[in-house]
Amino acid sequence: MKKNLTLAFLLVPFLILSIESKATYFSTLNLEGQWKFSIGDNQQWAEPSFNDANWDNISVPDRWEEQGFQGYNGIAWYRKSIVIPESFSNRDLFLEMGYIDDCDEVFVNGQKIGQSGSFPPNFSTAYNAFRKYLVPNYLIQHNKPNVIAVRVYDLQLEGGIVRGAVQLCAGEIAINPDINLNGTWKFNTGQKAGGTKTIQVPGRWEDQGYNDYDGVAVYSKTVKLTVDQLKKKWILLAGKIDDDDECYFNGQLIATTGDIESETNTEMNLESRNYFIPESALKIGDNLIEIKVKDRGGEGGIIEGNIGLISQDNFIKNWRLKRH
Amino acid sequence: MRTSHINKILVAFLLTVSISQTFASEWNCAVKLEGQWKFSVGDDYDWAKQSYDDSNWDKLYVPGRWEQNYEGYNGYAWYRTTFDVKSLPEKGTIALQLGQIDDVDEVFLNGTKIGQTGSFMPNFKTSYNVDRNYNIPRQLLQKTNNVIAIRVYDSGLDGGIVSGNVGVYYDTDSELAVLDLSGKWKFSISSKNGMLEKNYDDNTWTDILVPASWESQGYPNYDGTAWYRKKFSVPTGLMNENLFLVLGQIDDYDKVYLNGKLLARTENLENFSRYNNNTYRLYRVYELPKSKIETENVLVVEVRDETGDGGIYEGPVGIMTSQKAQLILERNKENYWTNPIRSFFEYFFN
Numbered sequence: 001m002k003k004n005l006t007l008a009f010l011l012v013p014f015l016i017l018s019i020e021s022k023a024t025y026f027s028t029l030n031l032e033g034q035w036k037f038s039i040g041d042n043q044q045w046a047e048p049s050f051n052d053a054n055w056d057n058i059s060v061p062d063r064w065e066e067q068g069f070q071g072y073n074g075i076a077w078y079r080k081s082i083v084i085p086e087s088f089s090n091r092d093l094f095l096e097m098g099y100i101d102d103c104d105e106v107f108v109n110g111q112k113i114g115q116s117g118s119f120p121p122n123f124s125t126a127y128n129a130f131r132k133y134l135v136p137n138y139l140i141q142h143n144k145p146n147v148i149a150v151r152v153y154d155l156q157l158e159g160g161i162v163r164g165a166v167q168l169c170a171g172e173i174a175i176n177p178d179i180n181l182n183g184t185w186k187f188n189t190g191q192k193a194g195g196t197k198t199i200q201v202p203g204r205w206e207d208q209g210y211n212d213y214d215g216v217a218v219y220s221k222t223v224k225l226t227v228d229q230l231k232k233k234w235i236l237l238a239g240k241i242d243d244d245d246e247c248y249f250n251g252q253l254i255a256t257t258g259d260i261e262s263e264t265n266t267e268m269n270l271e272s273r274n275y276f277i278p279e280s281a282l283k284i285g286d287n288l289i290e291i292k293v294k295d296r297g298g299e300g301g302i303i304e305g306n307i308g309l310i311s312q313d314n315f316i317k318n319w320r321l322k323r324h
Numbered sequence: 325m326r327t328s329h330i331n332k333i334l335v336a337f338l339l340t341v342s343i344s345q346t347f348a349s350e351w352n353c354a355v356k357l358e359g360q361w362k363f364s365v366g367d368d369y370d371w372a373k374q375s376y377d378d379s380n381w382d383k384l385y386v387p388g389r390w391e392q393n394y395e396g397y398n399g400y401a402w403y404r405t406t407f408d409v410k411s412l413p414e415k416g417t418i419a420l421q422l423g424q425i426d427d428v429d430e431v432f433l434n435g436t437k438i439g440q441t442g443s444f445m446p447n448f449k450t451s452y453n454v455d456r457n458y459n460i461p462r463q464l465l466q467k468t469n470n471v472i473a474i475r476v477y478d479s480g481l482d483g484g485i486v487s488g489n490v491g492v493y494y495d496t497d498s499e500l501a502v503l504d505l506s507g508k509w510k511f512s513i514s515s516k517n518g519m520l521e522k523n524y525d526d527n528t529w530t531d532i533l534v535p536a537s538w539e540s541q542g543y544p545n546y547d548g549t550a551w552y553r554k555k556f557s558v559p560t561g562l563m564n565e566n567l568f569l570v571l572g573q574i575d576d577y578d579k580v581y582l583n584g585k586l587l588a589r590t591e592n593l594e595n596f597s598r599y600n601n602n603t604y605r606l607y608r609v610y611e612l613p614k615s616k617i618e619t620e621n622v623l624v625v626e627v628r629d630e631t632g633d634g635g636i637y638e639g640p641v642g643i644m645t646s647q648k649a650q651l652i653l654e655r656n657k658e659n660y661w662t663n664p665i666r667s668f669f670e671y672f673f674n
Contacts, residue, residue, distance in 0.1 A: 172395075172396075233366075233367070233368070235399070253446040254445065254446055255445040255446055255448070256445070256446060256448055257479055257480065269479070269480040269481070271396055271398055271480050271481070272396065272398065273398065274397075274398055274399035275399075275445075276367050276399060276400055276445070312366050312367070312368070315365065315366060316364060316365055316366045319365045319394060319397065320382060322394075323382065323393045323394055324392075324393050324394075324395060
């Protein structure tokens with residue numbers, strides 16, 4: 001961990017070089033071409049079971065104004081079903097959606113995986129941001145159809161998935177949890193867990209009803225562990241968190257990144273967090289996980305990653321595969 | 325204390341590259357440990373054991389960021405390696421130097437913990453910019469197949485044994501002493517009634533290794549006053565010599581009591597100057613008047629650290645004859661008076 005900005009700047013070129021020369025990242029499926037399309041808005045259209053057979057066909061990427069929807073501004077949905085081969089099951093998969101005008105929400109098999117910009121009433125455009133979303137591995141059905149649904153809002157002028165590349169890419173070997181914790185968590189702004197509100201993890205809280213919220217919030221979730229599972233050592237894959245956090249298991253503090261209490265900005269750390277759980281913090285049956293997150297500005301929350309528990313044996317095995 | 329202000333260091337570096345050599349301690353390398361080590365992500369204290377079988381572990385080049393192979397990895401990982409000792413001087417300090425470790429480490433030699441720097445989760449505290457220099461107790465060393473196991477935690481960005489000289493070093497200075505006082509001392513960070521007295525019972529005090537900073541021995545970020553106690557006996561053959569007590573370098577100030585009476589303090593040093601706060605660089609060489617030495621003696625060293633690393637951190641530590649003590653004293657002169665540029669520079673910046 002480097003506290004010194006001067007040093008950090010000196011390191012930037014090296015980091016970029018090392019990423020370019022070493023990282024594995026390649027396109028696995030070209031998703032450009034015909035997609036199903038409908039103007040209007042209905043949450044059911046995110047569901048994989050929804051029948052879109054009588055929707056229009058539209059070419060992606062292109063402005064929808066060019067394809068019979070001249071002058072249309074507002075919400076529209078795109079859908080496409082794709083088969084993802086088993087051979088990519090051990091890699092991180094990313095959905096690249098090119099440039100979308102103005103904002104979008106993306107769902108895979110009914111679960112939201114990401115958002116750019118924000119929808120009315122707190123509208124903000126992201127027309128010039130390239131879309132790249134991590135697809136959590138637990139959502140994917142290998143060798144079977146998977147449904148991508150994209151909800152798009154256009155305020156004015158050209159709209160839609162306007163420019164490429166639109167493709168599914170495979171990245172590094174994935175560190176996938178044995179016990180998945182992606183999905184719905186309890187969520188409460190302030191210092192204490194509880195309440196009745198829920199939130200989707202991973203995801204920016206700005207996209208989920210907490211627009212412009214900066215400060216502290218607590219994510220909580222219970223996970224059941226059996227006698228046999230307790231014989232292993234466990235690591236919490238906490239993903240990328242913006243900005244600082246404190247992580248508790250059954251009320252016991254197990255790890256921190258940054259300093260929640262501090263008023264001054266700590267250094268930004270957007271690498272995946274691996275929290276080793278002491279055996280003393282786990283018990284048979286329900287275990288309460290609480291992650292207290294402090295966002296100091298901009299987007300906030302548990303924003304990306306395959307969240308969950310992984311046994312140390314599998315953790316080591318996967319990192320050995322992932323090593324360069 | 326070791327001033328950490330980056331500009332200061334940069335300017336100092338530019339101005340005094342060659343001169344700074346005189347500040348380097350007299351460490352000689354006995355075993356170089358740079359090269360391929362065994363490496364595994366994860367965390368398990370079984371991996372500290374000498375007998376643990378790491379044959380199917382990965383390899384990693386040391387020193388270097390672990391991101392060289394494990395891009396984006398944060399968390400715990402362990403390093404292991406083995407070494408043989410061909411020859412070492414009979415006496416004096418032996419140290420394991422590991423350069424800089426990012427962020428926190430705990431080091432085991434043949435299964436026994438020999439040091440720690442920084443603080444692990446959940447009360448995490450980084451020490452990424454501190455040089456690791458761990459005293460190796462002689463009784464732990466074997467001629468062959470010594471196993472070093474290092475538990476490292478990194479919370480973000482660079483991680484691991486990232487830079488610096490890595491090896492087993494010995495301190496030739498200690499050979500200068502007729503009575504070596506390096507090794508295990510008693511240590512307390514709280515003041516106790518009667519603790520300066522010769523007959524005070526320090527059994528409840530913790531052990532600490534001298535020389536080495538207290539930060540590297542379980543007192544991360546402690547600034548303030550602490551007390552060291554050591555019993556020693558002087559062989560009768562030496563009682564008629566002119567003897568000196570050498571306490572190496574102390575960060576930042578010290579007061580020395582012998583058998584309950586104040587013997588000396590930093591301010592008594594010939595090269596002490598109240599115009600600069602570089603007392604942590606001064607070698608402590610104090611005269612031991614014959615009248616004050618007994619057959620059995622108790623030494624209490626009160627150390628006050630203002631900031632950064634603290635303690636009796638660098639040797640030699642021991643009792644020397646006048647001639648050898650003079651050699652150590654010369655270093656202070658070299659450091660402070662034969663180099664006007666440096667003196668000016670230090671005056672100016674402090």
